Amino acid sequence: VVMYIEDIAQDSIVKEVFNRLDKIDIDAILDSGYIEQFIEDDKWSLFPQCQSTERPDVVAAALYEGRIAIIVDNSPFVLIVPATLPNLFQSPDDYYQRWMYGTVLRIIRVFSVIISLVLPALYVAVTSFNPQIIPTKMAYFIASSREGVPFPAFLEAIIMEFSMAFLTEAIVRLPKPIGSTIGIVGGLIIGQAAVSAGIVSPTMIIIVSLTTITTFTIPNYDVNSAFRIIRFILIIASAIIGLYGIMIGMIILLIHLIKLKSFGKPYLSPLVNPNIRDFKDMFIRFPLKYFKKRPEYMKTKDKIRQK
Numbered sequence: 001v002v003m004y005i006e007d008i009a010q011d012s013i014v015k016e017v018f019n020r021l022d023k024i025d026i027d028a029i030l031d032s033g034y035i036e037q038f039i040e041d042d043k044w045s046l047f048p049q050c051q052s053t054e055r056p057d058v059v060a061a062a063l064y065e066g067r068i069a070i071i072v073d074n075s076p077f078v079l080i081v082p083a084t085l086p087n088l089f090q091s092p093d094d095y096y097q098r099w100m101y102g103t104v105l106r107i108i109r110v111f112s113v114i115i116s117l118v119l120p121a122l123y124v125a126v127t128s129f130n131p132q133i134i135p136t137k138m139a140y141f142i143a144s145s146r147e148g149v150p151f152p153a154f155l156e157a158i159i160m161e162f163s164m165a166f167l168t169e170a171i172v173r174l175p176k177p178i179g180s181t182i183g184i185v186g187g188l189i190i191g192q193a194a195v196s197a198g199i200v201s202p203t204m205i206i207i208v209s210l211t212t213i214t215t216f217t218i219p220n221y222d223v224n225s226a227f228r229i230i231r232f233i234l235i236i237a238s239a240i241i242g243l244y245g246i247m248i249g250m251i252i253l254l255i256h257l258i259k260l261k262s263f264g265k266p267y268l269s270p271l272v273n274p275n276i277r278d279f280k281d282m283f284i285r286f287p288l289k290y291f292k293k294r295p296e297y298m299k300t301k302d303k304i305r306q307k
Helices: 011-022 032-039 056-064 099-128 136-145 153-173 176-196 202-215 221-241 243-259 276-280
Strands: 051-053 068-070 078-081
Touching: 011 032, 011 068, 032 051, 032 078, 051 056, 056 068, 056 078, 099 153, 099 202, 099 221, 099 243, 136 202, 153 176, 153 202, 153 221, 176 202, 202 221, 221 243
Parallel strands: none
Antiparallel strands: 051 078, 068 078
8 A cells, every 4th residue: 555645745756656666576575674675766775765664653744744655465564755864763752742852852862873883983993093082091991991801992892792783683583571681681691701701891891881772762773773784884994094984984974875865855854955944853853833834855735734
């Protein structure tokens, strides 16, 4: 089922959705994830170009903004197109609470993403290439905590990142009551055993734990997976050329996001949109009474949301 509001949705996007769906020729569609992989713009990008959700209120809100929903038989996940990165970072709870609370949550989410993406690579770069930028007392503490650790900071970070990835994957596959218990106990045991064995330093345990916690603040699982892979790439880049590797990696990531599109809409919309009115729903969520028009970058037929 293809759902859209005819008086709101842009005709060219609706036509493009039907064209891409008509090109699919496969013996079976077992889940909406099949459709997503066939209709996305860039098959090689790590980032999802379709928003996947199980919540009816999210789908309804998307339809009112001029987006299009694709429902697949026997699948609990509905695809919403076009998708933008700022939309994937938003949670429905941001709108159900008062605007101050929603704004604070969004700011926390943005800082969490930055921490989860950069923190391990920054630790590797600072300890391996640029120790002079660390305050003296902290440098002494890090040096004493790494005393006896046989691996360089790069291998230390990779070992712990893979350990947390294994643990997270195991938690997802296990039943919920068992998975939560194993997650807590397994994390404590692995961390304590790794420090006692001298494989990693206590500082690295803190960094990886903080990185893992902040990763779970991202509402969309596909974006979470994309940032996890990028985090590994940044760690490798920082181990090769230090802080320059992190900067080059972030610049390449930004160039890719600027070039990426979802059904003709820039993936960073409304961040790259020259219309400042769309910034009311970005990092700071304005009160609902100020959302008088629909997003300008969607180019909807009916632009008035409320009078």
